[in-house]
Amino acid sequence: MLAELSAALIAEVERAAKLLGTKRRICILTGAGISAESGIPTFRDKQTGLWENYGAEDLATPEAFVRDPNLVWSWYQWRRQVVADKKPNPAHDALAQWQYHSHSSGQHITLITQNVDDLHEQAGSTITHLHGHLWRNRCSQCKTPYQKQSRGSYSSADTMDYNEELISCPHCDGYIRPDIVWFGEALPVQAWETAEEAAANCEVFISIGTSSLVYPAAGLAQLAKDNAAKIIEINPNPTPNTIVDINLAEKAGMVMPLLIQKITAL
Incomplete structure (x- = not known):
């Protein structure tokens, strides 16, 4: 896997791992991109x-x-x-591993998804579904x-x-x-309150595989930034978002296993 990542990207992963290794409150938002790596079509894909x-x-x-x-x-x-x-891919597995590791490391990781599939649950994660x-x-x-x-x-x-x-x-x-949750409908109250609280109180906010275009979920990163959190984006097609501090421009399935390996080794 390392051979497929550029030296520059590996350096950014190491920088992200060092940052995350020093923080206790992490909020993670996943979107369609992480499920697409498991073969689940996104809403932007043409119907067949x-x-x-x-x-x-x-x-x-x-x-x-x-x-x-x-x-x-x-x-x-x-x-x-x-x-x-469809089954979880290495990104789902890595997130579940990190969440499990956090129980003994003292970190508090809130995992939120815009996806409606159950791949995070299959991998073993505790997840809040917004949609x-x-x-x-x-x-x-x-x-x-x-x-x-x-x-x-x-x-x-x-x-x-x-x-x-x-x-x-x-x-x-x-x-x-x-x-x-269909277009034009409100998000479930309890799930949104969990997401807002986690974003507002986190030290690092990680966006994985989401275009950051669908509101209100897209506003969570800004909420985190407004409360002094660092922002990490993992997306092969980076969004034009000026609030991102570390941009890991690669598929989550490539980046997350390495990132979690380095975090848990600290």
């Missing part, structure tokens, strides 16, 4: 197959579900099948959780039901929908 004529922004909205609930439900059932066999969970459902009317589709232990998708027929809520007869 039956969905090539649809844009994700046209399907992932409450208005779209009201207009054609069967279409939206079918799309999410298809997405679930696409994601079902919901692909494997969970709730009623579109009364919001009661509907657990039949839940993946539970995150260990297997073998028992998943990918039937495209709409399901009615047993409490109010409303249609069941994915428990995901």
